[in-house]
Amino acid sequence: MTSPADTAPFLEARGITMDFPGVRALDRVSFSARCGEIHALVGENGAGKSTLIKILGGIHPGDSYAGELLLEGRPAHFWSPRDAASAGIAVIHQELSLIPHLSVAENIFLGAEPRRCGFIADFDRMRHDAETILSGLNSELEIAAPVSSFGVAAQQMVEIARAIRRENRLLILDEPTASLSEPESLNLLSLLRRMRDRGQAVVYISHRLDEVLAVADRITVLRDGRVVGTGDRGDWTRERLICAMVGRDMSGKSVARGKGKGEPILHVRDVWATDPASGKRVVDRVSFDLHRGEILGVAGLMGSGRTELALTIFGAWPAAWGGAVWLETAGRPVRSVSDAIEQGVALVPEDRRRHGLVLDFPVFDNLMLVHLPRYAKAGVTDEATAARDARAIAGRLDIRAPSLQTPVLRLSGGNQQKIVVGKWLMRPPAVLLLDEPARGIDVGAKFEMFRIIRELADEGTAVLMISSELPEVLALSDRVLVMRRGRVGAVLEGCDATPERIMEAAV
Ligand SMILES: Nc1ncnc2c1ncn2[C@@H]1O[C@H](COP(=O)(O)OP(=O)(O)OP(=O)(O)O)[C@@H](O)[C@H]1O
Ligand SMILES: [Mg+2]
Structure with a gap:
């Protein structure tokens, strides 16, 4: 048997x-991709990973870079994603590219709808095939619903399908x-192994x-646009990877434990919310208090209602909801986004491209949009101070931009994600709701x-942080609230929260 290393790579960039x-x-x-091999590409934010992928996938056309591509050993030029696709290359890009108002099934088959007699779209077959693919991913998405009715995680599943x-x-x-x-990721990884096999x-x-x-x-590490290491899996450890990625040793670093929670500041009582399409309850009678100075982690599976809960607390749930949300310091409940903002509640949303950023505005404006009024003296903005503060946060988070x-x-x-989170870190709100803040960082x-x-x-902010990564939930949270099918599955004190107990309460 020939090992993958003996044959010419399927695709090679030189x-x-x-x-x-x-x-x-x-x-x-x-960089090369060989048949029967999973080749991982890692590196810090801005290292060049997506740029390389866009070249391999035909998004950056053949004349936009120097160097060559070889397809099965022969020089190749991709002028469009279509060229790459017809060479047998499929790419799932970092930013989702679904058409919001089309259904799950339509998005899966976009541009390649199964046809009867060569021209009539065969919707029965499309639905059937879409269901087969999704069940292979262990996903129970409603295939007739528009993708806009789902959160980012579900949309990611559609993109994979x-x-x-x-x-x-x-x-x-x-x-x-x-x-x-976690379970959805494990699922995807085993699918990748099957493809490789x-x-x-x-x-x-x-x-x-x-x-x-x-x-x-095999793993290749990029740093500042250069390959700084490439080798078989056996050559790498976690520490070596990190060291190659960031160019320094990060081991032994951890975030300090908090000073302990203060008095309750946000009250959430019997909150419920219904899905706009099905009318089913996606959040069901959730109650808890959030204390000054604490970080409450929110864990749970995809579809357990975490994002919906955060949006409801923020007054931003677009369909029917009820129950009560109020701040200790305010005389009236939060019923809308403007109530929430006025009373000092901030939300860092999950879907940054839709809700978190004005993409064609500069970094500075995106960081400053919500803060500029505070830099105004007698109607004139103190530009110098604002710029200094923006540079400080950009420096601390290492936001890489020209x-x-x-x-x-x-x-x-x-x-981009650092900016979404960074703008709220500049001026602390009373209550900060973070939905997957470290996604992609x-x-x-x-x-x-x-x-x-x-x-x-x-300094006194009460933080609620939704995260799908258990290690990060555990490292940072004083308490962990586990959501399960819209309800509170468990609330665990930091010392009692282990990955096993969280998973037990989540399923
Ligand atoms: N369309 C563009 N116009 C200008 N600069 C760009 C463009 N796309 C990427 N860049 C720059 O190229 C560099 C590499 O970006 P790239 O998106 O490849 O990084 P990445 O490794 O994928 O990072 P991340 O982990 O954050 O996704 C960055 O400095 C980025 O600002
Ligand atoms: Mg990228």
């Missing part, structure tokens, strides 16, 4: 260099598990290094972000 205004995104990068609807020679996944919870090539990008170490056959005037659109995915920046969140809590 000496790729690509520039954007003010940045060299890739510098003489060589679309990429695997037909057998491809190479599947490239750019952070597919960033919004998936069938002889397909897989390229896998993730900031979750445990996943990378569990699934990869300047604060660069439109957010031009930043890497993780750097690299290890170094994540550590710094958690340290800032802990500092905010120590």
